[in-house]
Each structure stands twice: as structure tokens, then as C-alpha cells.
Amino acid sequence: MNHDEVATVRPLTLAWAGRHLEAGERIVKTEVLHGGITAEMRRLIIGTRDGGTRDLVLRSYVDPFYMEHAEDGLIGEAGALTLLAGTGVPAPSLVEVDPTAAQCEYPSLLMTHLAGRTVLDDEGVEARVRLLARQLVAIHAVSPAERPREYVTLTTADTVVVPKGADVAVWAAAIEVIRRAAPPYEGRFLHRDFQPGNVLFEGSPSNPEGGRITGVIDWAAASWGPADLDVAHCSVNLALLHGPAWGLRFAEAYEEAGGVLAASVCERLYWRVRDALAASEEVQSVSQPWREAGRTELTMRAVEERLDAYVTALMDAPD
Template sequence: MELDPKTRRWTLSRLPPGTEILAVEELRGGWSSLVRGLHTSDGDYVLRSMTRPELAERAHDMLTRETLVLRMLESAGFPAPRTLGTDLSGDQCGWPSLLMTRLPGRVEIGDDGAAGTRALALARRLAAIHRLRPPSPLPEYVPWAWPGEIKYPGHTVHAELWRRAEDLITRNPPRYPGRFLHRDFHPGNVLFDDTGALTGVIDWTESSYGPADLDVAHCATMLALLHGDALSDAFVDAYRAAGGQLATDRATHLYWRLLDALSFAPDAPNAGEAWRGLGRHDLTPDVLARALERHLGYLIRTFG
């Protein structure tokens, strides 16, 4: 893989003088952008480019927000990439782009004996994120599921389950104490090293202000799809044990869990596409559709 000449010139202008780009690779696992790893004579870097047409109108805001948050995290000593330059217009790189340092580690989503240990590490790190206080105000969270627009899977024989889940989020959102949210925190945006230690958190483009329950719900949904409901709930329990504060009443907890889970309807294609690219070929759209439906039923039976 190569950078086009214009992108290469812009990138090198943001790196120390004399730096040479030795190799370029596409980093798998992302959905919203093209993420390229740059191996250079000065070290390793990452170039994120917002290439999806449906995100074109939001690309400027997403990269501006990520740059702001990465600078805040750097000043707080939090393990996250360090920003080196942005091409918000895309004039230099072809698409709106952000150049940043590359953290050690890799995404781990295998359905193996270490998944439970990783879930505990995720919970502790998310609780630490929610204790951060950004120096500048962030936009309020935006829900990713809207009553009346939920797409039920066409083959389902449990349409009543979907209607019940949608009914339970058809009300005004519960009141909540606001927190700094990653907003897209899940195993695909967290890195681990060879020892199993968590080395950093990436992809801060959706950072916002809102209920901690929603960040927890998003990761819990992802874990349910990847590993099942038991590990999903173990993550939630570990978040509380790490000092994280969640809604205490079951109806409010269920609201946030369903609001996130329904955003994956009908077959979780976004997550599935990235996960299959990381080797989880077992997670086909049909498998994920069934897993999501099972998860909805589990949530309603447990908290409804």
C-alpha cells in the first residue's frame, strides 16, 4: 500500500525533518474511516482518513472533536494517541484526515479464554474515562436508535419482542448525571499487548457529554454479540466494582441498554464487517442478527 504523492508530502511535513516513510499498511477493524499505519524511520504513526460518503458532512466535526480530546488526554497523561496534524478540508490528503502517533498493542476480539480478563480491563478503563473532566464543553450525546425508525430483521418470528423493545425506549430519556463519554467504547477500540495488558484507547471521534450508562451499554452490547450475555453482564458488574456510577433502577438501566442494542438492528452489519476483517469469520450477518435478537430478549426478561 502506498500514499499518493500529495498525501505523502503533507504527512512528511508534520513529521521530524529527514523522516522517511518506509511502509504503509491498512489497519483493520475500523468502520468509519480508512486507517493507515505508517512505519517510518522515526517510528510508527497512524493516518485516519474519513472516506465514507455518508460521513462527509460530519467529518470536520468528528476530527476537530477528536483532536480536542486527544490533546486533553495527553495533558492528563491518559494512554491515547498524540495528534500531529489535521487536514480538515481534505485538500491535502483527498479526504479529511488526522495524523497521530501509534500506540503499542493490537485489537483483541477472539472468543478465547482471555475474553473475560479483557472484559474486566475494559470495565476498569471505562470507569477511569468517566472520571475525566474535559477543559472544554463537548456536544451532548446523540442516540443511534430512534423509535419509529427501528429496522426489524425480515426473517424474525419474534416481531412482538422487537415491538416491546421499541416501546420501552419510546419515551423521554431518563434524567442522568452527565459524564465525559468516549461514546464508541468497545473491544474494537481498545488495544492490548502480548501480555494481555491494556495499552490504550483509540477512536475518540464521537466523544460527547451524556450518561455513563450509555457508554457502558454500548460496550455491553458489543460483548454480548462477540461473547454472549454472561460476559456482557460481567463487564457491567466490573464497571460498578471499579467505581463506575450507573442508574440504580431497573427501568432506567433497561432504557439505556435497549437504546444501544436497537441501534444495531437488524443484523449489526457495521460491527460484523470490522470483526470479520479481524478474523471472526464466524460472525456472519445472520449469526449476529440471531445474537442481537437473543440479547434483546435477555435484557427484557432480566430488567423489564
């Protein structure tokens, strides 16, 4: 066993994970998985009885700021992973969950590891947008026997952070949009954080077909709500990663893949603007993992400028 690396996982948590392995298996190594914002992610490399290895993933909420919602998030994720088993949506399989840290140092969830990697580069984005859209349509087609919790939006008209140098009048108009009551909607099963950082691909980014999606991860916010909200969330992430035009393109790709959005322009605008304004409060937490993954040009200022351009494009779109 690599004691130096294993020691970085707390002893109680390590023992808990070990109790949920197959007979004759043992944890031989752990590795930090980068890119997570709310939780600490680690790969557990498991030695099998036949001398081979397999991987599991451990999610632990260790930051006091996020621990307040850890129980709800882990229960929600465990429920989502159980629901998705056998649906064809490439999600991890649940191994075990300890949402209240009854047996671990911190609230934790153990799940299977999926092949593939996140792809955040500009190269091949056109093909990946089509793949992302088709995958999101498939997620929204899942029909749970029991509905998950209702969606949550934390941003309000009073918490929006207007970027420095932004057109104040445009942002004021956008903020007025979300002061309205949410429009009626036909509910769908939502991922609620569907975006390139939570989708795994295999294949070269330069492949004109975009490779293939091998996994969709981080189901902690899975909920029930309007398809428009998932589309809006992926759209703003694409706008910040690749430029505002790709945020606008994603909604088109979703419909081309068979997805159904709100009937009226006004209703669609509400959801798109709501999630775009939500991003204004998260520029630092969103952009830092992107820079750590190699997109060093995506400074806070650069991301704020793209967000401003995207909000302006939404508000300038023809009725």
C-alpha cells in the same frame, strides 16, 4: 521508499503528513490497518535521523457516505486527543488534523501509533471484561475544562430493524422503551464507541489476568453524556462477540470497578435497550470486520440471533 505502497496514499495527503515530521525524518513505507468502518486507516513508517523508525497513524475519510460528518468527527477527535494528553488514559497523541481537506485529498488526521492489538477471541474474555470495565471507569473520570459536544443517538423507534425470526412482542416492548423521553443523567466524558475493537492489548489472551490495555483508539465520537450509554455500547458489542451473558456481565464489572450507573432499573434499561436497538441497524457493518479478523462464524445471521437473545435478556431482567 516503497513507492508501490506509498502511492496508495494520495500525494497531497502524503506531502501534508511529511510536513509534520521531525527534522530529518521521512516516510519510508505505508501499511493498511484493517478493522476501520467509517475511515481509511494507514500506518506510516517514519525513518528517523538516527537510522531507526517510528510509526504514525493516518485516518482519512474517503467514503462519500461518511464524509458528510468527517469534519465534525475529526474536530471532535482532535479535541479529545488534546484533552487526554497527560490524563493517564492511553490514547494516541495528536500530530495534526486537516478536517476540511484544505491540504489533503480527503479530510485527514495524523496521530501517534500505539503498541498492542485488538483481541476479539472468546479465550480470556472474563479477564478482559474486567480490564475493559476499569478502563472505562478511568475514561469517565476525566474532567474536561470545557465540555465536548453533547452525545448523539441516531436510532429512533421507527428505524429499528427487527431481526428475522425474533419475538415480535419482545421487540415491540423494547421499542416502546425508547419512545420515552431520555431520563435525566449526570454527565460524564464519553468515548461513545468504547468496545473491544477500539481497545489494544498486550499479553496472551490465555493470561488469567488478561494482559494489559496499551491503548484506546477512535475518539471521533467523544462527547458528553450518561455513563450508562458508554456501558450499554460496550455491553452490546460484548454480547454480539461473545454471547448475551457477557453483555449483561459488563455492567456488573463496571460497577465493581467503581463506576456509577443510573439509580433506577427503569433508567438503566432505557440506555441499554437504546444502544442494543441501535445495533440492529448496523449488523452488517459491525460483523464484517469481525469476520475479516478471524471470527468467521459471526455471520450476519449469527450476530442477529445473538442480538435478539440479548434484547430478550434485557427485557426479561427482573425489576
